[in-house]
Amino acid sequence: MSRFDARGRVNRALLVGVSEYDHTAPEHPQGVNGQLPAVRRNRTTLEDALNRGHVFGAGEVKSLASPTQDDFTGALSRACREARGLLLLYFAGHAVTSTSGSELHLQMRTARVLTGNGLPGSVSFSQVLGELVESHAEQVVVILDCCYAGNAAGIWHRLDDPRRHKILLLMSVQPNRCILGGTAKVATPFTRELVHVLDEGGEVWLSELYDAVERRMAEARYRAEDNDLQRPQALARPWNGDDVLLAAGPVDLSGGAGGTSGGWFARLRRRFAPARQGTGPRLRRTALSVLLALLATSAGGYGLLALTGDSGSCEPPLELRVLTDPDLEPAMRAAADAYLASADNTTEDGCLRSGVTVYSAGAAHVVTALGEHSDPWQQPREDVNPQRDVGPQPDVWIPATRADVGRVTEAQVDRVFARLEPDAGPFAYSPVVLAVPESLDVGVAPTGRSLPELIRVLKDADTKAQVRRPDPEFSDSALLATVGLYGDGGDVRRAERLITQAGRPEPSAVKLLCTLPEDDAADDRSAVLVPEFLLRSGVGCHSVTRAERTALYPDDVPGLEPTFVRVRWEGGDRDAQARDEAVNRFRDWLAGKGGREVLGKQGFRSAKDERGLIAGQAAEHGLTGSVPSADPADATQLDRTLERYGNAHGPGRVLFLLDSSGSMAGLWDGPSGGPGILKQTLTGLGKEDEYGVWAVHGVGRPTHTELLDFRTHSRAEAEGALKTGGGGAEVRDAEADPHAGLLDALEFMRERGAGDERPQLIVYLTDGEDDNRLTGDRLREVEDRAGESGVPVVMVTLNSGACDRDRPGTRIAEAAQGRCLDAGDDLVPALRDEVARTGTGEE
Template sequence: MSRFDPRHMGNRALLVGVSEYDHTAPDPQGVSGQLPAVRHNRTTLEDALNRGGVFGAGEVRTLASPAPDDFTGALRRACREAKGLLLLYFAGHAVTSTSGNELHLQMRTARVLTGHGLPGSVSFSQVLGELAESHAEQVVVVLDCCYAGNAAGIWHRLDDPKRKKHKILLLMSVQPNRCILGGTADVATPFTREMARVLDGGGEVWLSQLYAAVKERMAAAKYKAEADDPQRPQALAPPWDSDDVLLAAGPGPVTTGPGPADSSWFPWLRSLLARAKRAVARSGRTAPAAVLALLATGAGGYGILALTGDSGPCRPPLELRVLTDPDLEPTIRAAADAYVTSAANTTGEDCRRSGVTVNSAGAAAVVTALGERTDAWQQPREDDNPQRDIGPQPDVWIPATRADVDRVTGAAAKEDRVFARLEPEAEPIAYSPVVLAVPKALGAGLEPTGQSLSRLLDTLEQADGKAELHRADPEFTDSALLATMGLYGDEPGARGAADARDAELRLARTGRPEPSAARLLCALPGDEAVDNRGTALVPEFLLRSGIGCHPVTRAERVAAYPDDVPGLEPAFVRVRWEDGDRDADARDDAVDRFRGWLTGKEGRTVLGEHGFRSATGERGLIEAASAAEGLTESVRPAGSADPSTMARALERYGNAHGPGRVLFLLDSSGSMAGRWDGPSGGPGILKQTLPGLGGEDEYGVWAVHGTGDRTHTELLPFGTHPASDAEHALDDAEVRDAEADPHGALRDALAFMRERGTDDERPQLIVYLTDGEDDGRLTGKALEEVLDRAGDAGVPVAMVSLSSSGCDRGRPATRIAAAGRGRCLDAGDDLVPALHDEVARTGMGEE
């Protein structure tokens, strides 16, 4: 057995902790929840490695909630730079492939798609490949995630003819095919916590000793994985059958009264002082306190009394838990970071008074949890667990508008017992209008103020018919919900209410909306054409402060300020929990200090740097001297948000995206005979769209033929159906020895669907599939009548042509689709998946 001592060899440790995710439940594509405990994992392990003596100054790097590109870039850099030991640590969500043959590490942008697509993830095979090619002599991988134990099988299966992978050793937090619990916001997860304690135990710690000790400690503590299974750490094979690696060396021996020539004392002290400088930013203490704290831990307390009298090291500070809106999180996090290191949060002994943990969750889910589910927040259940779905019980809640507080108290008043009490401050802490962010090239003739959102959009569409409107998810962030109120005309004083279904048709037909305005602005530059024509409803401050995603070149945008969309008015709300009075006085003091700092000069400076305006008066920019181009210096704010109007808009949004109605028109005239059979024939194409419909969706199929009074026959009656019924109906469809009248069929279909949409705002769609041979009947007055009805019915029409030129400019299908805000597809497109997506946007999909 060889023992590898990497000290002074040029080592690297890359500590990756994904605590924040962009897509979480209840988003069906999201991961199970945020992981606030992982924030402690990063700092706990970083401190232990810095104290351990194996890694030198600057050799330990942490990576907080990276996107995949940021992770792989940092990994490649570490692989290039490491000469001795390379340690890679990952904590976060992870999933396996269906077969279990691959482990996917889920980064901040992770999503889970139908068909097991996993965008935003990095495969462990890819990670192993990078590590095998690294310059390091020895590599240690530590995984604290679900299914961590599956990594060993992937190591064994990795194709490695040159045996490069054999320098990679694995330490895993749980046995294969097991999920671990996410922990709490207060401490690191059990595996990482115990690992750090062993590394901090003093003296030399080898990988073999670390594994044995952590395994023993976790067994003694009876830590559980999910499903009440014991959580048992794993190691590869085990690794020290052939190799062992030194991971901590502890401080060198110290004697009293070291002389100037003592070579063992001064290098260690210089190293200790260097670590103290790095600890200043992390701990929030001043430099002397950080030095003394490290002297206490690194030197076993030697000389502390001589230097400080009776004071001793700082006690762990109380941790404040702050919950906020997804759009506000970067700003509130920056403010919290600044506060933690401020004089207001430092005692006379240079110790930190409190820490602040900031997390965000979907605004609608938070309102529901605080209003109706505080009992489950206190005592989580498997089927109802706000601690898992939202985060820890907050001490402070900062919603984007005070109206959210009223929504919570209104809902709580109907509950038999409420376990949380809200104490909001009277005034908001800042203000930011919701603006229409328009590419500079499109916004030249747009009046920036004094118009409703509807009028601004009408002007924009008239100026450029290709302009697209984008909005984040109204269920996740209040800025999108406030914008939706403007779209629907729901805000008091708005000029005319719109049908929610019609209003939603104004938005670009993309996939699921982004969960926050910041993510929306990050996503637009992914397609240059979309970026150049895409307008976005976002809080103004994001145009000033930037968006925090990987640097991208995006279209310059100017702001138009709709006068019927309420702005963001973040509220500071103290949350008190029943039976949470054990440390109530200390927690009240910590909350008061944070609130006073945030609303005072230093806090306003941070808010101003992030683009916020004053909460009262003229609503000028707090940092007006550096106003970004394209923003208005002074704005007249729209009225404050109304809680009942917000709730109504959210309900209408849900209806407009609820169970849908689809009417299929299948050209069954004689000219379709050569385009009928097989998966690429008319019935076969429609059959492939059926998975986009679910059990609650209503749909029917008409066979279009005949030119007299009767222009169609019913193949499948309109209603809810099992997919098998629709498939049988399409299998039984036949080509008729007749011509077709698309004018009459479309006229009847538009009238039929309009009648069904009068009592609700459910999404609707007409699909007309044809070979285009009968387009001669779609000219003159006949075409104009269809265009008028398509424009008035509020039902999108998807025109599907089996001709490769069916959607050419000026063709009837193109004009009809445009009039009804639908889409034209022809044989030149990837027709089947595109049509499936159109149907799926209207339907609820298969269960």
């Protein structure tokens, strides 16, 4: 190993801490998830530690407090030009990944998240790496303390530049994991422990720093979101190549966290030595083996740990890779942790028989990868790379429903490199429930109704009640709920209107239950479609308390039936016998007493007989003792439901009706005028959405003039049509007939939506002056046509009181399952949300 000591060279440290953001949710619909006061302390404490460390000279440590995107890229470019020895880049703040998880975006102060996956104000990690490889520095260290930090390693591996090997990575959390934001009182856990080790004195090398930080975090049992342990990661170079000196303070003779990796292992062995005579070597070796195996797992497979004890040695155990559904992952991790320490997984010499790594990925992605991409899973391609997008090749797959196995095998046509061997039946069961806050008094029996019926009863009981569901394209529990929501051949567009959606849905039920408590009002009025077991085991990703909920059990929604599936890979027979033995031991333990004990605590039911709870009393957790026997999921049904969901959330169609009669003259110009309001909703529409604008005026035929023809448009083109004056949008010297205009619009949209399930919307914006033409039979005719059309109608009136009970706008919106908005509402964001719900948003 070569050791790089940069003292006396031209070095640079760029510390970026984004603690304040201009746009935060829920106040800003496109904002990031809140401010990060702890990051301010991260930045200042690390700056002080590096200045005390004597590797960086005076003026070589630069700190950036909540920079904009341009400020960051400019500072990074300067540091890359100036550094000749060591260049250290540290980032703490919000970060998000692309949908596939293949890119990491660092969010600067002005960051926003657009509906169409646009991320203005962010910098991709690929761009950062591109700058760093071009730098003049001999050695580069990147430290990331942010959500999804572990995803940076995959991006490093995909960087097609031999100079990438001068870049070493330390990451605060494993891939595809979020960390908690903390408070202003202390730095976040990873940076806090990083600074602690740097300050202990003596020479601190990168490899030793990582070892010590990993140990301290494991001992403290810091938690990431979803109640996972937060496990730091490192790109492996300090263990098999270059190592870098990061601090050279006064030598600490007290045996602190300096020293070599070997010295750390010696300290670990001493820690697990017997406290008194009579503590046997087997116990010592078992405790040490368990800890080191867990640490090896948490390091993501990087590095090799020699497991040594006082009276004999333990070989590194064979590692089982267990892939599961995102909602099952916390429970499967709990099971794996219990199995690791069990007697079933321990030899007579006190060594581990096998390790277990549990990871998850979106259910639809896994089905596609196993069914269609098992070849590139073994030999990744640039365009198709399941190793990057899903994870390593699994030995065991635990889907949330056995129907997923059928979906995979039906898709396996040729060049199949992964063979599935599923168990005959599931090892546990959990129904998908509609979990209703106790503050919403529904007054309905928990069983005996379909999901659409339960939702309608809920909304009839409280008009402000909302129903939220995770993403069916990611979570099987959400897909199973959608099976019941759509029914057999039901109206998909109408069914989707029953679900509350503002922007992108949360990827999993665990994540949904984590984010809801951030807004007490939303939490208290939101019923959620989630697996029942989560109401028992809970989610520990936030310190706040979420609303207490009672479970309602729709009788048309298949339940979760986690199934143990052995995955065999072509060419993977070198250690087949040992791997089979390890898989069989884990399967037997999971189905036996040890596994049932863990699954019971997690809130699962028996997969057999009456499907009673494995442990605990149902009433204590808002559950029912016996659950209805819904039909199991069917592979073809799931695929068809997913296809229909994709259609219903694909490119949309929106027809805007703008009252252009003379009475609108005083409500026309500026951002609060009719055209200005419509212009501000265009951010909810993307390049593939079709939309048009009618200027409604005249009481005969025609009922309108076309301002913007109905097709796809560029943003500039649409804004030009809504520009007031100069031949654009103009007020006419005429009255308007909303009755005739709405009937024409409903017929127009009916013709365009006849052949597909794409989302549609009609927006009618008016001052309400001509509502006298929406009375009696004329109003009832519009209501009837709107109710039959399946096209939601948003009635927007620029005067107060237009959405009171029995007013025309209210009645039409209710008939069409749309929404009524008037001057008493926050018009622009509310209307923009409705348009965004239909459109795909800006790229």
